[in-house]
Amino acid sequence: xDKRDKYLIPLIVGFIPFIFLLLFYFYPxxxxxxxxxxxxxxFTFQSILSFKLLKQAVFFTxxxxxxxxxxxxxxxWFTFWQASVSTILTLIVALPCSYVMGTFEFKGKKLIMTxxxxxxxLPTIVVATSFQIIPSLIQDITLLLLNSQVVNxxxxxxxxNSLLDNxxxxxxxxxxxxxxxxxxxxxxxxxxxxxxxxxxxSSLSKDMKEAASILGANNFQTFFKITLPLLKPAIFASAMxxxxxxxxxxxxVLILGGPSFSTxxxxxYRQAAHLFNLPVASILSLxxxxxxxxxxxxxxxxxxxxxxxxxxxxxxxLKKPYSAIEKLLIFLSVLFIxxxxxFPMAALLLKxxxxxxxxxxxxxxxxxxxxxxxxFYVSPIVAISNSLMFAFITIIMAxxxxxxxxxxxxxxxxxxxxxxxxxxxxxxxxIASLQTLFGKLLEPIFMLxxxxxxxxxxxxxxxxxxxxxxxxxxxxxxxxIIHTLVAFPFVVRAVLPALKSIxxxxxxSASIMGASPFRVWLHIELPIIARALSIGAIFxxxxxxxxxxxxxxxxxxxxxxxxxxxxxxxxQPGIMNYGQAxxxxxxxxxxxSIGFIFIENIRQFGHEGF
Amino acid sequence: xxxxxxxxxxxxICFKQGADNILLNINISIKKGQLLSxxxxxxxxxTTLLRIIAGFEKPYSGEILFREKxxxxxxxxxxxxxxxxxxxxxxPHKNVFQNISFGLEMKKLPKKEIALRVQEMLELVNLEQxxxxxxxxxxxxxxxxxxxxxxxAPSPDLIMLDEPLGALDRQLRERLLSDLCFILNRTREKxxxxxxxxxxxxxxxxxxxxxxxxxxxxxxxxxxxxxxFAVSDIVCVMGSGxxxxxxxxxxxxxSPANKVVADFLGL
Numbered sequence: 072x073d074k075r076d077k078y079l080i081p082l083i084v085g086f087i088p089f090i091f092l093l094l095f096y097f098y099p100x101x102x103x104x105x106x107x108x109x110x111x112x113x114f115t116f117q118s119i120l121s122f123k124l125l126k127q128a129v130f131f132t133x134x135x136x137x138x139x140x141x142x143x144x145x146x147x148w149f150t151f152w153q154a155s156v157s158t159i160l161t162l163i164v165a166l167p168c169s170y171v172m173g174t175f176e177f178k179g180k181k182l183i184m185t186x187x188x189x190x191x192x193l194p195t196i197v198v199a200t201s202f203q204i205i206p207s208l209i210q211d212i213t214l215l216l217l218n219s220q221v222v223n224x225x226x227x228x229x230x231x232n233s234l235l236d237n238x239x240x241x242x243x244x245x246x247x248x249x250x251x252x253x254x255x256x257x258x259x260x261x262x263x264x265x266x267x268x269x270x271x272x273s274s275l276s277k278d279m280k281e282a283a284s285i286l287g288a289n290n291f292q293t294f295f296k297i298t299l300p301l302l303k304p305a306i307f308a309s310a311m312x313x314x315x316x317x318x319x320x321x322x323x324v325l326i327l328g329g330p331s332f333s334t335x336x337x338x339x340y341r342q343a344a345h346l347f348n349l350p351v352a353s354i355l356s357l358x359x360x361x362x363x364x365x366x367x368x369x370x371x372x373x374x375x376x377x378x379x380x381x382x383x384x385x386x387x388x389l390k391k392p393y394s395a396i397e398k399l400l401i402f403l404s405v406l407f408i409x410x411x412x413x414f415p416m417a418a419l420l421l422k423x424x425x426x427x428x429x430x431x432x433x434x435x436x437x438x439x440x441x442x443x444x445x446x447f448y449v450s451p452i453v454a455i456s457n458s459l460m461f462a463f464i465t466i467i468m469a470x471x472x473x474x475x476x477x478x479x480x481x482x483x484x485x486x487x488x489x490x491x492x493x494x495x496x497x498x499x500x501x502i503a504s505l506q507t508l509f510g511k512l513l514e515p516i517f518m519l520x521x522x523x524x525x526x527x528x529x530x531x532x533x534x535x536x537x538x539x540x541x542x543x544x545x546x547x548x549x550x551x552i553i554h555t556l557v558a559f560p561f562v563v564r565a566v567l568p569a570l571k572s573i574x575x576x577x578x579x580s581a582s583i584m585g586a587s588p589f590r591v592w593l594h595i596e597l598p599i600i601a602r603a604l605s606i607g608a609i610f611x612x613x614x615x616x617x618x619x620x621x622x623x624x625x626x627x628x629x630x631x632x633x634x635x636x637x638x639x640x641x642x643q644p645g646i647m648n649y650g651q652a653x654x655x656x657x658x659x660x661x662x663x664s665i666g667f668i669f670i671e672n673i674r675q676f677g678h679e680g681f
Numbered sequence: 682x683x684x685x686x687x688x689x690x691x692x693x694i695c696f697k698q699g700a701d702n703i704l705l706n707i708n709i710s711i712k713k714g715q716l717l718s719x720x721x722x723x724x725x726x727x728t729t730l731l732r733i734i735a736g737f738e739k740p741y742s743g744e745i746l747f748r749e750k751x752x753x754x755x756x757x758x759x760x761x762x763x764x765x766x767x768x769x770x771x772x773p774h775k776n777v778f779q780n781i782s783f784g785l786e787m788k789k790l791p792k793k794e795i796a797l798r799v800q801e802m803l804e805l806v807n808l809e810q811x812x813x814x815x816x817x818x819x820x821x822x823x824x825x826x827x828x829x830x831x832x833x834a835p836s837p838d839l840i841m842l843d844e845p846l847g848a849l850d851r852q853l854r855e856r857l858l859s860d861l862c863f864i865l866n867r868t869r870e871k872x873x874x875x876x877x878x879x880x881x882x883x884x885x886x887x888x889x890x891x892x893x894x895x896x897x898x899x900x901x902x903x904x905x906x907x908x909x910f911a912v913s914d915i916v917c918v919m920g921s922g923x924x925x926x927x928x929x930x931x932x933x934x935x936s937p938a939n940k941v942v943a944d945f946l947g948l
Contacts, residue, residue: 278770281737284757285764286784286835292758296783300774 080588088476088517088559094541095552096520099531100360106534107353143338143355150334153249153324154317157256161313162306164257164411165264171404172265173272175397176389179405185671187408188262189416192667193660194617195259195322196634200641200656201419202255202327208418251327256320258415260313267312271305271377272298273389308373315366319359319524321620322634326641335359336526336620343530344624353534356527363523371515416660423653426646434650451655454636461632462615464551465558469611470604472555473562476517480563481570483513517563520556528553529624549625550632554615561614562607569603570596606670613666616659633659687746688713688898689734689839694743696729703729705922707743711898711915716865718901718909721919722945727902728767730919731841734900735764747839758787763837767844769828771816777803777827778812784835802830805864822857829864840899846908854908862912865899906946918942 172184190198275298283293321336333341335355343352392398426433438451520528532553536543543549573596581591619634626635633655640652689711696704704726711717719727732738734745736757745752752760763784771780781802785795803809806826811819819827825845832840845861846854903909909916910930917927918941926938937943 276768276770278766278768279772281735281757282764282766282770282772283783284737285735285760285762286831287758287761287787288783289756289758292787297772301772303774 084475084482085479088472088479091472091555091559092516092520095532095536096523096528096556099528099535100523102535103353103356103360103527103531106349107357143351146333146335146338147358149332150318150336153252153256153332153334154314154320157253157260157317158310158314160253161257161260161264162310165261166268166306168261168404168408169265169269169272171400173269173275174390175392175401177392177401181671183405183408184266185668186412187265188671189664189667190258190412191260191262192613192617192663193259193416194619194634194663195320196326196619196637197419197617197656197660197663198255198259198415199323199326200637200652201415202251202258202323203641204418204422204653205254205415206251208422248328248332252320252324252332255323255327256313256317258411259323260316261411263312263316264306264309267309268302268305271302275301304373304376308370308377311366311370311373315363315370318366319363319526321524321526326638336524339526339530340620340624343533349534352530356530359527360523367521419653419660420657423650423657426650434647434654437647437651438654451633451636451640451651454631454633454655455658457630458616458633461551461554461630462612464548465554465615466608466611468551468555469558469562470608473559473607474566474600474604476513476559477563477566477570480513480517480567514563514567518560521560525553525557525618525621526624528556529621533625545627547630550622550630551615553621553625554611554618557618557621558611558614561610562604565603565607565610566600569600573599609666609670613663616666617663687711688715688748689900690746690749691730691734692744692746694730694733694745695741696726696733696738697741703922704733704740707924709917709924709927711900714896714898715914716896716899716901716912717915717917718903718913719917719919720903720906720909720945723904724921725919726922727904727919728843731764731843731900731902734839735762735841736760761835761837762839762841763832763835764841765828765832765843765845767847769824771824771828771831773816776812776816777808777814777819780816780827781831781834784831788835798834799830802834805833806830825857826860826864829861837897840897842899842901844902844904846903846905858908858911865912918945920945 168187172180279297279301280293283297284290288296318334319336320334321340324332324334325337325340328337336359339352339355339359342348342355392401423434424430424432532543532549536549543552578591578595581595582588586594617634618632619638622632622635623638626632631639637652637655637659640648640655687710689709691707691709694704694707695702707730709717719730721727729738733740736752736755739753747760772783775783778799781799782795785798790798799812800809803812806829808823808826808830811823811827816824816827829845832842846858901909901912913930915927915929916933918925918933920941925942926933928938933942933946934948937946937948
């Protein structure tokens with residue numbers, strides 16, 4: 072490779088993700104920022120330059136107005152409160168299971184871990200739908216049980232009757248939205264805690280515990296003085312992630328919470344889409360962005376601490392269960408995971424094929440008919456094909472942007488390695504250290520979109536990319552672009568380790584045998600990263616299929632996606648609409664599940680984190 | 682041989698993993714204050730034997746007697762043994778001081794006494810100024826010495842060293858071997874004398890446990906015969922789950938019991 076190639080290729084490759092981020096991430100965010108500082112109508116470059124806008128700066132008045140409003144304050148308080156409670160509940164539920172998963176090796180463990188992780192990749196709309204039906208399902212089951220002969224014999228007529236007409240049923244009937252929201256959040260985030268802590272737990276070396284016990288510590292002391300302090304960063308990091316997810320919870324709260332409950336995220340949507348109050352939506356978005364950024368920063372710092380505590384030699388100390396108690400523990404946690412993660416999904420499937428007391432596929436059939444004859448009707452089949460088309464475009468864009476970003480990051484880390492050689496050349500040294508700094512910053516920069524909520528992204532794009540030269544408001548590409556923003560960091564995460572795993576000598580040996588740079592790439596690099604690319608592609612696919620917030624914001628009626636259709640069907644009266652929502656959710660759930668199970672099976676590394 | 686003289690008796694120990702015999706009828710006796718090294722190629726069951734003595738593993742059959750008391754049902758943390766792990770197993774969330782003091786805290790000693798004892802241990806391993814250091818900041822050799830100090834601090838009745846030099850490179854091994862011998866000998870000789878100079882309370886505590894000038898019984902596991910010859914009073918040569926020969930260094934050199942021993946010692 073001559074010198075020109077050496078710099079030209081990274082330049083071209085690096086250009087793509089940068090332009091993409093600049094145009095579709097930073098520019099919309101800046102738009103939100105400006106909106107919240109200045110009055111909505113005109114901010115042009117001239118007015119900014121001539122400081123005219125400063126006079127119109129309404130940020131503080133807006134700010135004061137918003138934060139004096141008791142409604143907004145209570146929404147902010149609710150957002151924090153529900154996120155904290157959800158996080159604590161998730162930890163309480165997940166940590167005992169992660170002890171079992173991090174300590175023992177048993178048959179079918181991988182299957183259980185996959186089942187436990189499934190909820191995390193399910194579209195929010197599917198989760199919300201399945202939790203909506205759980206209370207009525209529990210009620211049905213209880214009634215069925217109470218009316219059966221067995222219960223009659225066991226409890227006696229008297230108790231049964233008192234149960235039937237008393238508050239017990241009322242309690243079940245009473246759908247407390249808060250309970251459902253918490254339940255859904257635990258269901259959703261259970262695997263985040265489970266996977267992060269159990270993989271860390273199993274990597275804690277057995278030596279450490281044995282060293283403590285030979286120094287005189289009993290099991291109890293070993294746990295509280297050694298194991299728990301070592302686990303602490305992993306627990307905090309996972310709790311932090313769960314908190315961020317619950318803090319920016321959108322679909323679950325929008326659907327399960329009804330009009331009386333609203334997180335900041337839901338409020339941004341309501342203010343912008345229902346009330347057209349853009350300044351308030353902007354300020355709330357700004358608040359949301361700053362807060363999640365802060366949390367993300369804290370999370371990355373914790374992540375570093377985890378690395379520090381992770382033993383240098385990766386030995387996984389999993390043991391087979393011997394005693395009856397250990398076997399019982401495994402049985403209980405497996406049962407719990409099946410109930411927690413499997414039950415809502417099974418409930419959804421069941422509801423979608425249960426019509427008037429018998430099993431039927433009527434809802435699925437109905438999806439393809441316009442029986443109400445509405446002219447506003449967008450056939451669900453159109454939604455399905457839209458979703459698939461968006462997913463397809465997203466895959467292509469995410470793969471291009473993601474792998475370019477990965478190549479750029481790797482290129483910069485090569486420069487780090489060459490730093491030593493460059494030390495002796497004065498100016499070069501400065502350039503090299505600048506490149507090092509740049510390389511270190513690259514990875515977090517490309518991860519930024521992950522910490523920004525989809526609703527914020529959608530909102531930012533609508534208010535900034537709405538006039539020529541770049542008017543995306545009516546464009547087919549608006550939604551795929553938002554989905555790419557969310558999906559391409561996953562591609563980077565999948566491809567980068569694979570790229571880094573290719574030793575330089577491999578490429579050098581190919582080129583010394585006469586392969587041109589392109590052929591080296593084609594015959595050496597591409598086959599090695601193909602698996603990682605396919606993982607990234609499936610990630611992009613599932614993200615795009617299930618994404619709800621941004622699509623709700625940005626999708627025009629003719630570009631309706633599956634999640635939006637489910638949402639709309641849920642909002643319409645009648646058992647047919649409801650049933651169709653179940654059917655569509657089931658389809659979405661199955662497609663995402665298949666995609667995820669596929670990823671789990673081709674994932675190369677023993678890596679279990681996120 | 683009068684069994685009363687034996688500090689540790691390993692009797693007919695067998696250990697199985699699935700259908701494989703890892704250890705087969707191991708019988709070893711160690712007298713009080715002796716340093717025995719267990720020498721053998723990797724995979725011969727040395728470490729497993731140590732783990733059984735420590736109580737980490739339950740033997741398939743046989744028993745471990747310490748001072749004529751059967752240890753089989755005594756959990757590890759009540760045995761008052763010390764063990765230095767191959768990769769040192771220092772606690773990464775604790776600093777040097779906290780690592781060394783861990784065993785003393787478990788004995789619920791008063792804080793003052795702990796601080797004194799830790800300082801004494803740090804002096805012993807020549808790391809006086811290192812108390813507040815993070816474990817990650819230490820070099821391999823320093824870690825080894827901290828691990829040794831941590832093992833010695835609670836005054837165990839028996840010390841086990843599992844390939845104490847295994848994790849280090851060759852040059853360091855040679856230097857640290859002599860250091861380690863020196864430190865061990867110093868503890869073995871001067872334990873109580875040094876203590877007398879400190880508080881009266883500690884003195885009485887220590888002399889209760891260890892008679893004056895009696896060194897700690899030590900088991901040193903290694904695959905390097907030079908190392909074994911340099912440190913031990915007696916050497917036990919093991920080959921694939923069996924004891925091949927237990928003898929003094931001189932006898933081993935002059936009359937190896939069989940071809941396995943001779944080959945392994947390079948004779």
